[in-house]
Amino acid sequence: MIGPSGSGKSTLFKLLAGLYPEYGGTISAGTVKLNNQEVSTLVPFERARHIALLFQNPTRQFAMRTVEEQMTFALENLQLTPQRIAELVAATLKQLGLESFRRRQLLELSGGEQQRIALATILAMGSDIILLDEPFANVDQAGRKTLLADLKAMQIQESKSIFITDHDLTGYRQLVDHLYEVNTDQKNIHEISRQRLDLTAAETPVQNRMNKVSIFGWHDLSFQAGSRTLLKPHSFKLPEGQVGLLSGANGAGKSTLFSALSHQLNYHGQVLYKNKKSEKMRIKKWARIVGVVFQNSTDQFIKLEAQDEIALSQQNSLQPYYWTERRITAAINQLNLAEVLNHVSYQLSGGQQKKLQVLSMLIMSQPILLFDEPLAGLDAVSLKNVMQLIKKTVTDLKISSLLISHQRVGVTEFVDYELKLADKSLTIEGEVKEHNGQA
Incomplete structure (x- = not known):
């Protein structure tokens, strides 16, 4: 159906x-x-x-x-x-x-x-x-x-x-x-x-045009889940103003990587922001630098109704001059959420919850945004609208972003590069064509 x-x-x-x-x-x-x-x-x-x-x-x-x-x-x-x-x-x-x-x-x-x-x-x-x-x-x-x-x-x-x-x-x-x-x-x-x-549409190959500019990355990062090693020591700089796709099989450790980068999981190595070690930074301050869109939308909601969730993000936005009332209203209409703003967030459909969640986090606009399966449950039109909004926000505000998605059709055309996590290693997929960082 x-x-x-x-x-x-x-x-x-x-x-x-x-x-x-x-x-x-x-x-x-x-x-x-x-x-x-x-x-x-x-x-x-x-x-x-x-x-x-x-x-x-x-x-x-x-x-x-x-x-x-x-x-x-x-x-x-x-x-x-x-x-x-x-x-x-x-x-x-x-x-x-x-x-x-x-x-x-x-x-x-x-x-x-x-x-x-x-x-x-x-x-x-x-x-x-x-x-x-x-x-x-x-x-x-x-x-x-x-x-x-x-x-x-x-x-x-x-x-x-x-x-x-x-x-x-x-x-x-x-x-x-x-x-x-x-x-x-x-x-x-x-x-x-x-x-x-x-x-069914065909998948668009990832172009892998990586920006040289970066303010966030990791050095010799490794982590485990229980007794299982999921990532051996690895170093990488997340490009600024671009959308990266993090791919890999179920259980490879993609979500765990996000937990490590957001300081919700113990790890070995260093996570760096503006060339400074982040490990001694308080979690409250780090949460205003690294934002994570959780895999389960309802885990992210704080307010009861959708409109209150958006209003809370607007009050705490790190880019209030960008996220004006006019821009937020346009985004709400783009995501077809206008008619459910006064509905209880937990009673929305799975797709509507995803769109509300993504919009709320984009409005927050942390300089680093990690999206864990933000497209699950979205029809083709909604998926395209969400990816367009993510791409424009990331580009306009020069946000460093990484996105996990097993859905590739309709997604890869918005992606600037792809990282694959497999066999405890992270590798860049395909030929990399360096980009000068200009929007």
């Missing part, structure tokens, strides 16, 4: 899963029935035997500490025997190539890894109908391809009905049987030709 951010795809899935109207919203007409019984009237464990829903944000489905504990807990709620639960956990992890994650702590996993575990939990439940809301938003391309193949095999071999919402249409052409679109003008859903999947 496709449709613009905020069109109601996630809401529809929650209705189909029986979560609404009990936990939000109202049904103005009609009913959702399973075997001639209203879904919302079924007791939760009985409902889950037939319908399983994967939330857009996987952490909202986690209640336990480790992967094994989480999967076991979910299956216990189906009132299965301990022996059957152990068999299902082992079989599902093996099927999805996740056996090594069995005893890993959920909070130590990357966003993409968490998404894969949440999906594994849903699949282990064995429901007849599976609803997946943006299941690959933070998953690398290799993982996405594998999971899609696994889902197709499950649909054919086990007669599952699988519904997926996704803004990235890559890889679906030979897999889907039906394609539906949400029409926001007519407020309805209709089936469209699968030929739409043939119109």
